[in-house]
Amino acid sequence: MQPSRRTALAVLLAGLLVLAAFVLQSVLSTVVFAITVAYVLYPFRELVSEYGYSERVAAGAATAAGFLGVVALALPLAYVLYRRRLDLLVFLGAVPERIVVDLGAFVYVLETAPVFQIAQATLRSLAISLAAAAPVIALKLVVFVILVYGLLLKPNAPRVAALRLCPSEYHDVLFALHRRTASTLRAIYVLQGATAVATFAVALVTFVALGYESPFALAVVAGVLQFVPVLGPSVVIVALAVVDVVAGNAFRATIVLVVGLILVGFVPDAVVRPRLAGGATDLPVSVYFVGFVGGLLTLGAVGFVVGPLVVALLAETVRLLSENGIPTQQQLPGVGPDSNPAVDGTQSESDDESTP
Numbered sequence: 001m002q003p004s005r006r007t008a009l010a011v012l013l014a015g016l017l018v019l020a021a022f023v024l025q026s027v028l029s030t031v032v033f034a035i036t037v038a039y040v041l042y043p044f045r046e047l048v049s050e051y052g053y054s055e056r057v058a059a060g061a062a063t064a065a066g067f068l069g070v071v072a073l074a075l076p077l078a079y080v081l082y083r084r085r086l087d088l089l090v091f092l093g094a095v096p097e098r099i100v101v102d103l104g105a106f107v108y109v110l111e112t113a114p115v116f117q118i119a120q121a122t123l124r125s126l127a128i129s130l131a132a133a134a135p136v137i138a139l140k141l142v143v144f145v146i147l148v149y150g151l152l153l154k155p156n157a158p159r160v161a162a163l164r165l166c167p168s169e170y171h172d173v174l175f176a177l178h179r180r181t182a183s184t185l186r187a188i189y190v191l192q193g194a195t196a197v198a199t200f201a202v203a204l205v206t207f208v209a210l211g212y213e214s215p216f217a218l219a220v221v222a223g224v225l226q227f228v229p230v231l232g233p234s235v236v237i238v239a240l241a242v243v244d245v246v247a248g249n250a251f252r253a254t255i256v257l258v259v260g261l262i263l264v265g266f267v268p269d270a271v272v273r274p275r276l277a278g279g280a281t282d283l284p285v286s287v288y289f290v291g292f293v294g295g296l297l298t299l300g301a302v303g304f305v306v307g308p309l310v311v312a313l314l315a316e317t318v319r320l321l322s323e324n325g326i327p328t329q330q331q332l333p334g335v336g337p338d339s340n341p342a343v344d345g346t347q348s349e350s351d352d353e354s355t356p
Contacts, residue, residue, distance in 0.1 A: 010165045029302045030140045031147060036305050038151035039185045041066050045152045059152035066148060073227055076220045083217075177316055184312040188305055191276055196226040199233055199268040206263050210256055212240065222264055234265040287311055 021028060045062035049055065151158075159178065166174055200223030207215035218240070222233035237260035244253035274289050288308055295307015 006165055013161075013165065027140055027143055029299065030144050032306060033302050034144045034147040035151065036185050036188075036309070037066055037144075038148050038155075039182055040189050041148070041152060042155060042182075045155070055153055059149055062152050063145060063149040067145060073224055077224045080217050080221050173320060176320060177313060180312055180316040181309065184309050185305065188308055191273060192227065192304070194276055195268050195273045196223045198272040199223045199226045199264060202267060203233060203236070203260075203264045206256075206260055210252060210259075226268065232265065232269070234261060237261050237265055287315065 024031065041062040044065055045058045048058040048061045053061070159174075162174060163171060200219045203222035204215055204219035207218050212218060218236060222236045225231070225233045225235055228235075237256060240260070241253040241257040244250070244256065273292070274286075288311065291308040291311030292304060293307070295303030295305070295310070297303070299306055
């Protein structure tokens with residue numbers, strides 16, 4: 001029996017997706033990240049379109065907004081490092097060869113020379129690696145921007161193709177997964193921003209209480225670093241502890257290392273994020289946390305988005321399987337056996353959200 005045209009195209013598409021994943025594996029994480037960002041930027045693109053601007057202008061404005069958002073995250077950290085560069089150099093020049101740490105009955109002598117040698121070698125290696133990777137990073141950034149713009153320019157094309165390949169009785173499943181994907185991705189990014197704000201607030205109170213200079217700037221850096229997986233704001237805490245040890249204030253170094261790592265480095269991720277996630281992503285706290293941690297450990301930086309998303313889609317599929325009754329058929333107007341193949345952008349009345 002000859003396979004239908006739709007079946008043949010579905011098999012061809014699946015094979016090409018596997019081939020593309022193999023060929024583009026070096027930029028696969030960039031592609032996945034771009035798709036998730038396009039989902040989040042789509043409402044802004046529609047808002048611009050409602051003011052009468054063309055699709056190209058709307059897609060360009062949304063892409064520019066996403067790019068400026070990334071720059072806005074990196075700018076405070078770069079500004080603080082630039083303003084404090086002289087203080088950093090003075091601090092490094094003032095570090096003695098030996099640091100005596102007096103903890104009452106215990107006295108420790110730290111040799112700084114070996115530590116500086118290791119740090120210099122590490123920084124030199126890191127600088128060389130970054131210089132070598134700069135062209136690759138630039139190319140990935142170009143791919144990211146172009147892909148986000150392309151998805152926002154023709155957001156309905158992938159969905160229309162999926163609906164035409166899928167039998168009409170399963171359209172409700174596609175729409176359900178689509179809605180869950182859109183809501184989960186937007187919740188994840190909003191949740192990440194809320195966690196960064198919580199980290200800033202907790203860090204500001206902690207640094208003020210411990211008497212550090214420029215607590216606001218330090219709290220801003222801690223909040224921005226919340227977007228860096230794994231390490232995050234813990235880098236600020238460890239750096240402050242090192243400065244205190246060099247200055248001979250071992251007591252405050254111990255306090256900031258213990259209290260700071262718990263309040264600033266641990267509480268926002270382990271307490272604030274899961275509590276907000278329960279309502280934002282419509283997932284149990286434990287399930288979201290498993291997806292978040294598992295995604296980070298398996299996929300790296302992009303895992304903080306992909307992990308919870310996969311778990312959310314799994315939960316949505318389980319919900320669909322557990323429902324009883326005949327599903328309601330949903331189909332885009334103009335998508336069907338009698339429709340015009342040139343139609344690729346109309347929207348279903350039952351689909352309340354549209355995404356790339």
